[in-house]
Amino acid sequence: MSVVTHQLRATYAFVERNANLVKRYWSWEVVWLVYSIANALSISYIGLGMEQLSGADANVDGSRLALYLIIGALVWHFLSVIFYWITELISIERWEGTIEYTLMAPIHRVTHMAGQTLFAVMYSMLFNVIILMVAAPLFDIDLSGANLFGGALMLLAGSLSFIGISITASTLPLLFPERGTQMTHVIIALMLLVSGVYYPIDVLPGLLQRLAVLSPATYVLQGVRAALLEGSATRDLWPFMWPALLMGLAAIPAGLKIFGLAERYAKRTGKLHRNG
Amino acid sequence: MSSAIIVHDVYKAFGKSDAGRFSWAFWRKASRGAESADQAPANKKSKVVAVDHVSFEVQPGEIFGVLGPNGSGKSTLIRLISTLLLPDGGYIQVFGHDVVEEPMAVQRLINRVSVEASFFKKLSPMENLLYGARLYGLGGRESRERIVQILTRLGLEKRSIYSPMQEMSRGMQQKVAIARALLSRPRLLLLDEPTTGLDPRSKREVQAVVRELREEDNATILLTTHDMVEAEELCDRIAIMDRGKVVALDAPSRLRGLVPPQNGRQPTLEDVFLELTGRELTTEGA
Numbered sequence: 001m002s003v004v005t006h007q008l009r010a011t012y013a014f015v016e017r018n019a020n021l022v023k024r025y026w027s028w029e030v031v032w033l034v035y036s037i038a039n040a041l042s043i044s045y046i047g048l049g050m051e052q053l054s055g056a057d058a059n060v061d062g063s064r065l066a067l068y069l070i071i072g073a074l075v076w077h078f079l080s081v082i083f084y085w086i087t088e089l090i091s092i093e094r095w096e097g098t099i100e101y102t103l104m105a106p107i108h109r110v111t112h113m114a115g116q117t118l119f120a121v122m123y124s125m126l127f128n129v130i131i132l133m134v135a136a137p138l139f140d141i142d143l144s145g146a147n148l149f150g151g152a153l154m155l156l157a158g159s160l161s162f163i164g165i166s167i168t169a170s171t172l173p174l175l176f177p178e179r180g181t182q183m184t185h186v187i188i189a190l191m192l193l194v195s196g197v198y199y200p201i202d203v204l205p206g207l208l209q210r211l212a213v214l215s216p217a218t219y220v221l222q223g224v225r226a227a228l229l230e231g232s233a234t235r236d237l238w239p240f241m242w243p244a245l246l247m248g249l250a251a252i253p254a255g256l257k258i259f260g261l262a263e264r265y266a267k268r269t270g271k272l273h274r275n276g
Numbered sequence: 277m278s279s280a281i282i283v284h285d286v287y288k289a290f291g292k293s294d295a296g297r298f299s300w301a302f303w304r305k306a307s308r309g310a311e312s313a314d315q316a317p318a319n320k321k322s323k324v325v326a327v328d329h330v331s332f333e334v335q336p337g338e339i340f341g342v343l344g345p346n347g348s349g350k351s352t353l354i355r356l357i358s359t360l361l362l363p364d365g366g367y368i369q370v371f372g373h374d375v376v377e378e379p380m381a382v383q384r385l386i387n388r389v390s391v392e393a394s395f396f397k398k399l400s401p402m403e404n405l406l407y408g409a410r411l412y413g414l415g416g417r418e419s420r421e422r423i424v425q426i427l428t429r430l431g432l433e434k435r436s437i438y439s440p441m442q443e444m445s446r447g448m449q450q451k452v453a454i455a456r457a458l459l460s461r462p463r464l465l466l467l468d469e470p471t472t473g474l475d476p477r478s479k480r481e482v483q484a485v486v487r488e489l490r491e492e493d494n495a496t497i498l499l500t501t502h503d504m505v506e507a508e509e510l511c512d513r514i515a516i517m518d519r520g521k522v523v524a525l526d527a528p529s530r531l532r533g534l535v536p537p538q539n540g541r542q543p544t545l546e547d548v549f550l551e552l553t554g555r556e557l558t559t560e561g562a
Contacts, residue, residue: 005413006412006413007413009410009413009414009415010410010411010413012410013406013407013410013411016406016407016410017396017399017403017407020396020399020403020407021396021398021399024398024399024440025398096394096395096396096397097392097395098394098395098396100355100358100360100388100390100394101388101394101408101456102411103360104358104359104360104383104386104388105383105408105411105412106380106383106384106411106412106413107411108380264362267359267360267361267362268361268362268364269290270290270352270355270361272360272361273355273360
Protein backbone atom coordinates (compact mmCIF):
# COMPACT_ATOMS: atom_id res chain seq x y z
CA MET A 1 0.00 0.00 0.00
CA SER A 2 1.47 3.34 -1.05
CA VAL A 3 1.70 6.31 1.27
CA VAL A 4 -0.76 8.19 -0.96
CA THR A 5 -3.37 5.40 -0.78
CA HIS A 6 -2.97 5.25 2.99
CA GLN A 7 -3.40 9.01 3.40
CA LEU A 8 -6.38 9.10 1.01
CA ARG A 9 -8.10 6.32 2.95
CA ALA A 10 -7.37 8.19 6.17
CA THR A 11 -8.83 11.38 4.68
CA TYR A 12 -11.98 9.45 3.83
CA ALA A 13 -12.04 8.08 7.41
CA PHE A 14 -12.90 11.55 8.72
CA VAL A 15 -15.52 12.19 6.04
CA GLU A 16 -17.20 8.84 6.70
CA ARG A 17 -17.00 9.18 10.49
CA ASN A 18 -18.55 12.66 10.43
CA ALA A 19 -21.26 11.50 8.03
CA ASN A 20 -22.03 8.63 10.42
CA LEU A 21 -22.17 11.06 13.35
CA VAL A 22 -24.58 13.31 11.44
CA LYS A 23 -26.71 10.25 10.62
CA ARG A 24 -26.78 9.11 14.26
CA TYR A 25 -27.52 12.62 15.55
CA TRP A 26 -30.15 13.24 12.83
CA SER A 27 -32.67 14.79 15.23
CA TRP A 28 -30.11 17.37 16.30
CA GLU A 29 -29.34 18.09 12.65
CA VAL A 30 -33.04 18.77 12.01
CA VAL A 31 -33.11 21.19 14.95
CA TRP A 32 -29.96 22.91 13.68
CA LEU A 33 -31.38 23.14 10.15
CA VAL A 34 -34.64 24.70 11.38
CA TYR A 35 -32.63 27.16 13.48
CA SER A 36 -30.41 28.06 10.52
CA ILE A 37 -33.39 28.61 8.23
CA ALA A 38 -35.22 30.72 10.82
CA ASN A 39 -32.08 32.74 11.47
CA ALA A 40 -31.44 33.44 7.77
CA LEU A 41 -35.09 34.35 7.15
CA SER A 42 -35.41 36.67 10.15
CA ILE A 43 -32.28 38.57 9.09
CA SER A 44 -33.54 38.83 5.51
CA TYR A 45 -36.97 40.12 6.59
CA ILE A 46 -35.19 43.15 8.03
CA GLY A 47 -34.75 44.21 4.40
CA LEU A 48 -38.48 44.18 3.69
CA GLY A 49 -39.14 45.75 7.08
CA MET A 50 -36.80 48.65 6.32
CA GLU A 51 -38.79 49.50 3.20
CA GLN A 52 -41.99 49.72 5.25
CA LEU A 53 -40.43 51.53 8.20
CA SER A 54 -38.66 54.13 6.06
CA GLY A 55 -41.79 55.08 4.15
CA ALA A 56 -42.25 55.65 0.43
CA ASP A 57 -40.22 58.92 0.39
CA ALA A 58 -37.08 57.17 1.54
CA ASN A 59 -37.03 55.14 -1.68
CA VAL A 60 -35.64 51.97 -0.03
CA ASP A 61 -35.61 48.95 -2.33
CA GLY A 62 -36.72 46.31 0.18
CA SER A 63 -36.29 43.34 -2.16
CA ARG A 64 -32.74 44.31 -3.01
CA LEU A 65 -31.96 44.90 0.65
CA ALA A 66 -33.45 41.50 1.52
CA LEU A 67 -31.25 39.88 -1.13
CA TYR A 68 -28.24 41.80 0.22
CA LEU A 69 -28.97 40.44 3.70
CA ILE A 70 -29.71 36.89 2.61
CA ILE A 71 -26.41 36.75 0.73
CA GLY A 72 -24.73 37.88 3.95
CA ALA A 73 -26.60 35.25 5.97
CA LEU A 74 -25.77 32.44 3.53
CA VAL A 75 -22.10 33.35 3.07
CA TRP A 76 -21.65 33.75 6.80
CA HIS A 77 -23.42 30.46 7.48
CA PHE A 78 -21.19 28.71 4.95
CA LEU A 79 -17.96 30.11 6.37
CA SER A 80 -18.89 29.81 10.04
CA VAL A 81 -20.01 26.17 9.69
CA ILE A 82 -16.64 25.35 8.12
CA PHE A 83 -14.97 27.23 10.95
CA TYR A 84 -16.84 25.30 13.66
CA TRP A 85 -16.38 21.86 12.10
CA ILE A 86 -12.62 22.42 11.93
CA THR A 87 -12.16 24.13 15.29
CA GLU A 88 -14.20 21.42 17.02
CA LEU A 89 -12.09 18.59 15.67
CA ILE A 90 -10.18 18.47 18.95
CA SER A 91 -13.04 19.25 21.35
CA ILE A 92 -15.37 16.60 19.89
CA GLU A 93 -12.70 13.93 20.20
CA ARG A 94 -11.70 15.05 23.66
CA TRP A 95 -15.35 14.88 24.71
CA GLU A 96 -15.66 11.34 23.34
CA GLY A 97 -12.21 10.37 24.65
CA THR A 98 -10.95 9.27 21.25
CA ILE A 99 -8.39 12.03 20.77
CA GLU A 100 -5.42 9.89 21.74
CA TYR A 101 -6.40 7.18 19.25
CA THR A 102 -6.69 9.67 16.41
CA LEU A 103 -3.46 11.46 17.26
CA MET A 104 -1.45 8.23 17.57
CA ALA A 105 -2.62 6.99 14.15
CA PRO A 106 0.07 7.02 11.44
CA ILE A 107 -1.34 9.94 9.47
CA HIS A 108 -0.07 13.38 8.58
CA ARG A 109 -1.86 16.25 10.27
CA VAL A 110 -2.62 17.69 6.84
CA THR A 111 -4.53 14.46 6.09
CA HIS A 112 -6.48 14.89 9.31
CA MET A 113 -7.35 18.49 8.41
CA ALA A 114 -8.14 17.65 4.78
CA GLY A 115 -10.68 15.02 5.81
CA GLN A 116 -12.34 17.30 8.32
CA THR A 117 -12.34 20.21 5.85
CA LEU A 118 -13.74 18.15 2.98
CA PHE A 119 -16.66 17.08 5.12
CA ALA A 120 -17.17 20.61 6.48
CA VAL A 121 -17.38 22.10 2.97
CA MET A 122 -19.86 19.44 1.77
CA TYR A 123 -21.99 19.74 4.92
CA SER A 124 -22.02 23.51 4.79
CA MET A 125 -22.85 23.54 1.07
CA LEU A 126 -25.80 21.17 1.61
CA PHE A 127 -27.20 23.31 4.42
CA ASN A 128 -26.87 26.46 2.32
CA VAL A 129 -28.68 24.89 -0.64
CA ILE A 130 -31.59 23.90 1.63
CA ILE A 131 -31.77 27.38 3.21
CA LEU A 132 -31.71 28.97 -0.26
CA MET A 133 -34.47 26.63 -1.48
CA VAL A 134 -36.67 27.76 1.42
CA ALA A 135 -35.80 31.46 1.11
CA ALA A 136 -36.05 31.80 -2.69
CA PRO A 137 -39.88 31.56 -2.99
CA LEU A 138 -40.46 33.66 0.17
CA PHE A 139 -38.45 36.63 -1.07
CA ASP A 140 -39.19 36.14 -4.75
CA ILE A 141 -35.45 36.08 -5.39
CA ASP A 142 -34.57 36.81 -9.02
CA LEU A 143 -31.09 35.54 -9.87
CA SER A 144 -31.54 35.69 -13.65
CA GLY A 145 -28.85 38.38 -14.02
CA ALA A 146 -26.57 36.93 -11.37
CA ASN A 147 -23.18 35.33 -12.03
CA LEU A 148 -23.77 32.16 -10.00
CA PHE A 149 -20.54 30.52 -11.15
CA GLY A 150 -18.52 33.56 -10.10
CA GLY A 151 -20.29 33.67 -6.75
CA ALA A 152 -19.56 29.99 -6.08
CA LEU A 153 -15.93 30.45 -7.14
CA MET A 154 -15.61 33.41 -4.80
CA LEU A 155 -17.08 31.35 -1.96
CA LEU A 156 -14.62 28.50 -2.52
CA ALA A 157 -11.68 30.90 -2.77
CA GLY A 158 -12.72 32.47 0.52
CA SER A 159 -13.19 29.15 2.24
CA LEU A 160 -9.44 28.45 1.84
CA SER A 161 -8.49 31.29 4.14
CA PHE A 162 -11.24 30.32 6.59
CA ILE A 163 -9.81 26.81 6.67
CA GLY A 164 -6.40 28.23 7.56
CA ILE A 165 -7.83 30.46 10.30
CA SER A 166 -9.91 27.56 11.62
CA ILE A 167 -6.87 25.26 11.82
CA THR A 168 -5.08 27.92 13.86
CA ALA A 169 -8.16 28.41 16.08
CA SER A 170 -8.42 24.65 16.62
CA THR A 171 -5.23 24.83 18.67
CA LEU A 172 -7.16 26.68 21.40
CA PRO A 173 -9.13 23.59 22.55
CA LEU A 174 -5.85 21.66 22.34
CA LEU A 175 -3.99 24.10 24.59
CA PHE A 176 -6.87 25.07 26.87
CA PRO A 177 -8.98 21.94 27.47
CA GLU A 178 -11.48 23.65 29.75
CA ARG A 179 -12.21 26.90 27.88
CA GLY A 180 -10.53 26.56 24.50
CA THR A 181 -13.75 25.96 22.58
CA GLN A 182 -15.36 29.07 24.04
CA MET A 183 -12.30 31.10 23.01
CA THR A 184 -12.89 30.22 19.36
CA HIS A 185 -16.26 32.01 19.55
CA VAL A 186 -14.40 35.29 20.11
CA ILE A 187 -12.57 34.90 16.79
CA ILE A 188 -15.74 34.25 14.81
CA ALA A 189 -17.61 37.06 16.61
CA LEU A 190 -14.89 39.60 15.76
CA MET A 191 -14.92 38.51 12.12
CA LEU A 192 -18.70 38.87 12.04
CA LEU A 193 -18.35 42.40 13.37
CA VAL A 194 -15.72 43.68 10.96
CA SER A 195 -16.38 41.78 7.72
CA GLY A 196 -19.51 43.57 6.57
CA VAL A 197 -21.77 40.55 6.71
CA TYR A 198 -25.00 42.53 7.09
CA TYR A 199 -23.80 46.09 6.31
CA PRO A 200 -21.14 47.76 4.18
CA ILE A 201 -17.86 48.13 6.05
CA ASP A 202 -17.95 51.89 5.29
CA VAL A 203 -20.38 52.35 8.20
CA LEU A 204 -17.80 51.06 10.67
CA PRO A 205 -15.48 53.34 12.69
CA GLY A 206 -11.97 53.81 11.28
CA LEU A 207 -10.27 51.21 13.48
CA LEU A 208 -12.79 48.49 12.61
CA GLN A 209 -12.50 49.37 8.91
CA ARG A 210 -8.77 48.79 9.14
CA LEU A 211 -9.43 45.42 10.79
CA ALA A 212 -11.91 44.58 8.03
CA VAL A 213 -9.05 44.64 5.51
CA LEU A 214 -7.48 41.73 7.41
CA SER A 215 -10.62 39.56 7.35
CA PRO A 216 -10.95 37.25 4.34
CA ALA A 217 -14.72 37.27 4.82
CA THR A 218 -14.75 40.95 3.77
CA TYR A 219 -13.49 40.05 0.28
CA VAL A 220 -15.69 36.97 0.00
CA LEU A 221 -18.82 38.97 0.83
CA GLN A 222 -17.93 41.82 -1.50
CA GLY A 223 -17.11 39.37 -4.30
CA VAL A 224 -20.24 37.25 -3.86
CA ARG A 225 -22.44 40.37 -3.71
CA ALA A 226 -20.79 41.76 -6.84
CA ALA A 227 -21.45 38.45 -8.63
CA LEU A 228 -25.03 37.97 -7.47
CA LEU A 229 -26.36 41.53 -7.04
CA GLU A 230 -24.46 43.31 -9.81
CA GLY A 231 -23.94 40.29 -12.10
CA SER A 232 -20.22 41.12 -12.35
CA ALA A 233 -18.24 38.92 -14.75
CA THR A 234 -15.93 36.36 -13.16
CA ARG A 235 -12.79 38.24 -14.32
CA ASP A 236 -14.09 41.37 -12.57
CA LEU A 237 -14.16 39.46 -9.29
CA TRP A 238 -10.36 39.18 -9.29
CA PRO A 239 -9.82 42.25 -7.03
CA PHE A 240 -11.84 40.41 -4.35
CA MET A 241 -10.51 36.97 -5.16
CA TRP A 242 -6.78 37.52 -4.96
CA PRO A 243 -6.68 38.85 -1.39
CA ALA A 244 -8.87 35.93 -0.26
CA LEU A 245 -6.64 33.43 -2.10
CA LEU A 246 -3.47 35.04 -0.80
CA MET A 247 -4.76 34.89 2.76
CA GLY A 248 -5.67 31.23 2.23
CA LEU A 249 -2.25 30.38 0.82
CA ALA A 250 -0.62 31.98 3.85
CA ALA A 251 -3.14 30.87 6.48
CA ILE A 252 -3.24 27.12 5.72
CA PRO A 253 0.52 26.39 6.04
CA ALA A 254 0.72 28.80 8.98
CA GLY A 255 -2.24 27.05 10.64
CA LEU A 256 -0.67 23.62 10.14
CA LYS A 257 2.63 24.85 11.53
CA ILE A 258 0.95 26.40 14.57
CA PHE A 259 -1.13 23.26 15.13
CA GLY A 260 2.05 21.15 14.94
CA LEU A 261 3.71 23.31 17.60
CA ALA A 262 0.59 23.18 19.80
CA GLU A 263 0.38 19.39 19.44
CA ARG A 264 4.03 19.09 20.46
CA TYR A 265 3.38 21.33 23.47
CA ALA A 266 0.33 19.24 24.41
CA LYS A 267 2.41 16.06 24.16
CA ARG A 268 5.14 17.60 26.29
CA THR A 269 2.78 18.79 29.02
CA GLY A 270 0.30 15.91 28.91
CA LYS A 271 -2.71 17.98 27.84
CA LEU A 272 -3.99 15.44 25.31
CA HIS A 273 -5.28 13.12 28.00
CA ARG A 274 -7.15 15.71 30.03
CA ASN A 275 -10.90 15.84 29.78
CA GLY A 276 -12.56 19.21 29.84
CA MET B 277 18.21 -9.87 16.99
CA SER B 278 17.37 -6.22 17.76
CA SER B 279 14.96 -5.39 20.57
CA ALA B 280 11.30 -4.63 20.02
CA ILE B 281 11.40 -1.86 22.63
CA ILE B 282 14.37 -0.09 24.15
CA VAL B 283 13.54 2.24 27.00
CA HIS B 284 16.73 3.98 28.08
CA ASP B 285 16.95 6.22 31.13
CA VAL B 286 13.54 7.71 30.38
CA TYR B 287 12.34 10.55 32.56
CA LYS B 288 8.99 12.32 32.48
CA ALA B 289 7.63 14.91 34.90
CA PHE B 290 4.49 17.05 34.90
CA GLY B 291 3.88 20.46 36.44
CA LYS B 292 6.39 23.14 37.31
CA SER B 293 9.23 22.55 39.70
CA ASP B 294 9.86 26.14 40.69
CA ALA B 295 9.35 29.74 39.68
CA GLY B 296 12.27 30.26 37.34
CA ARG B 297 13.48 33.69 36.25
CA PHE B 298 11.58 33.43 32.98
CA SER B 299 8.30 32.27 34.50
CA TRP B 300 5.20 34.38 35.13
CA ALA B 301 5.18 33.36 38.79
CA PHE B 302 8.70 34.75 39.23
CA TRP B 303 7.83 38.19 37.85
CA ARG B 304 4.49 38.31 39.67
CA LYS B 305 6.20 37.69 42.98
CA ALA B 306 8.96 40.14 42.18
CA SER B 307 6.49 42.88 41.19
CA ARG B 308 4.53 42.43 44.42
CA GLY B 309 7.70 43.22 46.32
CA ALA B 310 6.86 40.74 49.03
CA GLU B 311 10.31 39.32 48.66
CA SER B 312 13.12 39.78 46.23
CA ALA B 313 12.92 37.83 43.03
CA ASP B 314 16.04 35.89 43.90
CA GLN B 315 14.53 34.87 47.21
CA ALA B 316 11.15 33.92 45.73
CA PRO B 317 10.23 30.51 47.08
CA ALA B 318 9.42 27.54 44.90
CA ASN B 319 6.07 27.60 43.09
CA LYS B 320 3.53 25.74 45.18
CA LYS B 321 2.34 23.82 42.10
CA SER B 322 4.45 20.76 42.66
CA LYS B 323 6.29 18.79 40.04
CA VAL B 324 5.17 15.20 39.69
CA VAL B 325 7.77 12.77 38.45
CA ALA B 326 5.75 10.17 36.58
CA VAL B 327 8.62 8.15 35.08
CA ASP B 328 11.95 8.35 36.87
CA HIS B 329 14.96 7.24 34.82
CA VAL B 330 13.45 3.95 33.67
CA SER B 331 15.42 1.54 31.49
CA PHE B 332 14.49 -1.89 30.09
CA GLU B 333 14.37 -3.79 26.82
CA VAL B 334 11.62 -6.00 25.43
CA GLN B 335 12.44 -8.73 22.90
CA PRO B 336 10.32 -9.41 19.79
CA GLY B 337 7.51 -11.84 20.54
CA GLU B 338 7.78 -11.31 24.28
CA ILE B 339 4.84 -10.58 26.55
CA PHE B 340 6.22 -8.04 28.98
CA GLY B 341 4.20 -7.09 32.02
CA VAL B 342 4.33 -3.84 33.98
CA LEU B 343 2.85 -3.94 37.47
CA GLY B 344 2.52 -1.04 39.81
CA PRO B 345 0.14 0.73 42.15
CA ASN B 346 -1.97 3.65 40.96
CA GLY B 347 0.18 6.61 40.03
CA SER B 348 3.30 4.52 39.62
CA GLY B 349 3.81 5.69 36.03
CA LYS B 350 2.58 2.66 34.05
CA SER B 351 0.13 4.55 31.84
CA THR B 352 2.58 7.42 31.34
CA LEU B 353 5.17 4.89 30.19
CA ILE B 354 2.68 3.46 27.67
CA ARG B 355 1.81 6.95 26.43
CA LEU B 356 5.50 7.71 25.97
CA ILE B 357 5.98 4.55 23.91
CA SER B 358 2.85 5.26 21.86
CA THR B 359 4.09 8.79 20.90
CA LEU B 360 1.34 10.54 22.89
CA LEU B 361 3.82 12.09 25.30
CA LEU B 362 7.34 13.38 24.78
CA PRO B 363 9.98 12.27 27.27
CA ASP B 364 11.90 14.94 29.19
CA GLY B 365 14.99 12.76 29.20
CA GLY B 366 16.34 9.50 27.83
CA TYR B 367 15.06 7.81 24.71
CA ILE B 368 12.66 5.12 23.55
CA GLN B 369 13.04 3.02 20.41
CA VAL B 370 10.42 0.73 18.90
CA PHE B 371 11.91 -1.77 16.45
CA GLY B 372 14.82 0.61 15.98
CA HIS B 373 12.71 3.75 15.47
CA ASP B 374 12.97 6.62 17.93
CA VAL B 375 9.54 7.66 19.21
CA VAL B 376 10.42 11.37 19.11
CA GLU B 377 12.42 11.51 15.87
CA GLU B 378 10.33 9.05 13.82
CA PRO B 379 6.86 9.03 15.37
CA MET B 380 5.05 7.95 12.22
CA ALA B 381 7.34 4.95 11.69
CA VAL B 382 6.56 3.92 15.28
CA GLN B 383 2.82 4.55 14.89
CA ARG B 384 2.66 2.19 11.90
CA LEU B 385 3.97 -0.64 14.08
CA ILE B 386 1.95 -0.18 17.23
CA ASN B 387 -1.54 -0.04 18.60
CA ARG B 388 -2.90 0.45 22.06
CA VAL B 389 -5.78 -0.49 24.33
CA SER B 390 -6.35 1.76 27.32
CA VAL B 391 -8.28 1.13 30.48
CA GLU B 392 -11.05 3.48 29.29
CA ALA B 393 -12.81 2.12 26.23
CA SER B 394 -12.91 5.40 24.29
CA PHE B 395 -15.27 5.52 21.34
CA PHE B 396 -17.84 7.67 19.61
CA LYS B 397 -20.62 6.32 21.79
CA LYS B 398 -23.43 7.05 19.31
CA LEU B 399 -21.65 5.11 16.58
CA SER B 400 -21.77 1.34 16.31
CA PRO B 401 -18.73 -0.91 16.77
CA MET B 402 -18.67 -1.36 12.98
CA GLU B 403 -18.63 2.42 12.38
CA ASN B 404 -16.03 3.04 15.09
CA LEU B 405 -13.76 0.26 13.94
CA LEU B 406 -14.10 1.18 10.28
CA TYR B 407 -12.92 4.67 11.22
CA GLY B 408 -9.97 3.19 13.10
CA ALA B 409 -9.11 0.79 10.27
CA ARG B 410 -9.10 3.54 7.62
CA LEU B 411 -6.73 5.62 9.76
CA TYR B 412 -4.28 2.74 9.43
CA GLY B 413 -4.82 2.64 5.65
CA LEU B 414 -7.06 -0.43 5.49
CA GLY B 415 -9.72 -0.66 2.77
CA GLY B 416 -13.45 -0.76 3.49
CA ARG B 417 -14.33 -4.29 2.32
CA GLU B 418 -11.28 -5.92 3.90
CA SER B 419 -11.94 -4.08 7.16
CA ARG B 420 -15.65 -4.96 7.36
CA GLU B 421 -14.89 -8.68 7.04
CA ARG B 422 -12.11 -8.53 9.59
CA ILE B 423 -14.18 -6.48 12.05
CA VAL B 424 -16.96 -9.08 12.05
CA GLN B 425 -14.40 -11.89 12.35
CA ILE B 426 -12.55 -10.35 15.31
CA LEU B 427 -15.66 -9.21 17.17
CA THR B 428 -17.39 -12.58 16.88
CA ARG B 429 -14.13 -14.22 18.00
CA LEU B 430 -14.29 -11.97 21.08
CA GLY B 431 -17.84 -13.11 21.76
CA LEU B 432 -19.90 -10.21 20.41
CA GLU B 433 -23.27 -11.05 18.88
CA LYS B 434 -23.66 -9.97 15.27
CA ARG B 435 -26.56 -7.61 16.00
CA SER B 436 -24.42 -5.75 18.59
CA ILE B 437 -21.90 -4.94 15.88
CA TYR B 438 -24.34 -2.55 14.24
CA SER B 439 -25.92 -1.01 17.37
CA PRO B 440 -24.64 2.17 19.07
CA MET B 441 -21.79 1.60 21.52
CA GLN B 442 -23.71 3.42 24.27
CA GLU B 443 -26.08 0.46 24.47
CA MET B 444 -23.25 -1.93 25.32
CA SER B 445 -21.87 -2.92 28.71
CA ARG B 446 -18.41 -1.76 29.73
CA GLY B 447 -17.03 -5.23 29.22
CA MET B 448 -18.38 -5.39 25.68
CA GLN B 449 -16.98 -1.94 24.93
CA GLN B 450 -13.58 -3.09 26.15
CA LYS B 451 -13.73 -6.02 23.75
CA VAL B 452 -14.42 -3.62 20.90
CA ALA B 453 -11.40 -1.59 22.05
CA ILE B 454 -9.27 -4.71 21.82
CA ALA B 455 -10.68 -5.48 18.37
CA ARG B 456 -9.75 -1.95 17.25
CA ALA B 457 -6.16 -2.54 18.30
CA LEU B 458 -5.98 -5.94 16.60
CA LEU B 459 -7.38 -4.62 13.30
CA SER B 460 -4.14 -2.99 12.22
CA ARG B 461 -2.14 -6.17 12.99
CA PRO B 462 0.38 -4.29 15.17
CA ARG B 463 3.88 -5.68 15.71
CA LEU B 464 3.77 -4.13 19.16
CA LEU B 465 0.54 -4.10 21.14
CA LEU B 466 0.36 -1.88 24.19
CA LEU B 467 -2.30 -3.09 26.60
CA ASP B 468 -3.02 -0.72 29.47
CA GLU B 469 -5.16 -2.70 31.92
CA PRO B 470 -7.20 -4.28 29.12
CA THR B 471 -9.16 -6.64 31.36
CA THR B 472 -10.11 -4.19 34.10
CA GLY B 473 -13.89 -4.29 34.51
CA LEU B 474 -14.39 -7.50 32.56
CA ASP B 475 -16.19 -10.53 33.98
CA PRO B 476 -14.11 -13.71 34.44
CA ARG B 477 -15.28 -15.27 31.16
CA SER B 478 -14.54 -12.12 29.13
CA LYS B 479 -11.21 -11.81 30.89
CA ARG B 480 -10.25 -15.31 29.79
CA GLU B 481 -11.39 -14.65 26.23
CA VAL B 482 -9.19 -11.55 26.08
CA GLN B 483 -6.25 -13.42 27.57
CA ALA B 484 -6.69 -16.18 24.97
CA VAL B 485 -6.64 -13.55 22.21
CA VAL B 486 -3.43 -12.08 23.62
CA ARG B 487 -1.77 -15.51 23.57
CA GLU B 488 -3.09 -16.18 20.08
CA LEU B 489 -1.73 -12.89 18.84
CA ARG B 490 1.72 -13.77 20.07
CA GLU B 491 1.62 -17.34 18.74
CA GLU B 492 0.13 -16.59 15.31
CA ASP B 493 1.50 -13.13 14.51
CA ASN B 494 4.60 -13.17 16.74
CA ALA B 495 3.44 -9.82 18.09
CA THR B 496 5.26 -8.23 20.99
CA ILE B 497 2.97 -7.28 23.84
CA LEU B 498 3.49 -4.81 26.67
CA LEU B 499 0.80 -5.30 29.27
CA THR B 500 0.01 -3.32 32.39
CA THR B 501 -2.38 -4.91 34.84
CA HIS B 502 -3.48 -5.04 38.45
CA ASP B 503 -4.37 -8.69 38.08
CA MET B 504 -1.45 -10.69 39.48
CA VAL B 505 -2.79 -14.01 38.21
CA GLU B 506 -3.14 -12.60 34.73
CA ALA B 507 0.38 -11.17 34.86
CA GLU B 508 1.81 -14.46 36.04
CA GLU B 509 -0.01 -16.53 33.43
CA LEU B 510 0.60 -14.26 30.44
CA CYS B 511 3.92 -12.54 30.93
CA ASP B 512 7.40 -13.82 30.16
CA ARG B 513 8.92 -11.07 32.28
CA ILE B 514 7.46 -8.50 34.62
CA ALA B 515 8.68 -5.08 35.69
CA ILE B 516 7.32 -3.77 38.97
CA MET B 517 7.12 0.03 39.08
CA ASP B 518 6.72 2.23 42.11
CA ARG B 519 6.77 6.03 42.18
CA GLY B 520 8.01 6.14 38.60
CA LYS B 521 10.92 3.75 39.11
CA VAL B 522 11.37 0.11 38.13
CA VAL B 523 11.97 -1.61 41.47
CA ALA B 524 12.21 -5.17 40.12
CA LEU B 525 12.35 -6.82 36.72
CA ASP B 526 12.48 -10.54 36.07
CA ALA B 527 10.52 -13.65 35.10
CA PRO B 528 7.51 -14.20 37.39
CA SER B 529 9.06 -17.31 38.98
CA ARG B 530 12.25 -15.43 39.83
CA LEU B 531 10.35 -12.44 41.16
CA ARG B 532 8.67 -14.73 43.68
CA GLY B 533 12.12 -15.61 44.97
CA LEU B 534 12.65 -12.01 46.05
CA VAL B 535 10.46 -12.54 49.11
CA PRO B 536 11.15 -15.25 51.71
CA PRO B 537 8.42 -17.84 52.49
CA GLN B 538 6.03 -16.67 55.21
CA ASN B 539 4.62 -19.18 57.73
CA GLY B 540 5.76 -22.01 55.46
CA ARG B 541 3.81 -20.62 52.51
CA GLN B 542 5.54 -19.88 49.20
CA PRO B 543 5.19 -16.20 48.29
CA THR B 544 2.82 -15.23 45.52
CA LEU B 545 3.40 -12.46 43.00
CA GLU B 546 1.00 -10.37 45.04
CA ASP B 547 3.21 -10.81 48.12
CA VAL B 548 6.19 -9.65 46.09
CA PHE B 549 4.24 -6.69 44.74
CA LEU B 550 3.12 -5.59 48.20
CA GLU B 551 6.57 -6.07 49.63
CA LEU B 552 8.24 -4.01 46.92
CA THR B 553 5.69 -1.24 46.58
CA GLY B 554 4.59 -1.06 50.19
CA ARG B 555 1.07 -0.06 49.18
CA GLU B 556 -2.27 -1.75 48.84
CA LEU B 557 -3.79 -2.75 45.53
CA THR B 558 -6.64 -0.79 44.04
CA THR B 559 -8.31 -1.12 40.69
CA GLU B 560 -8.29 2.42 39.35
CA GLY B 561 -6.11 3.39 36.38
CA ALA B 562 -2.69 4.74 37.09
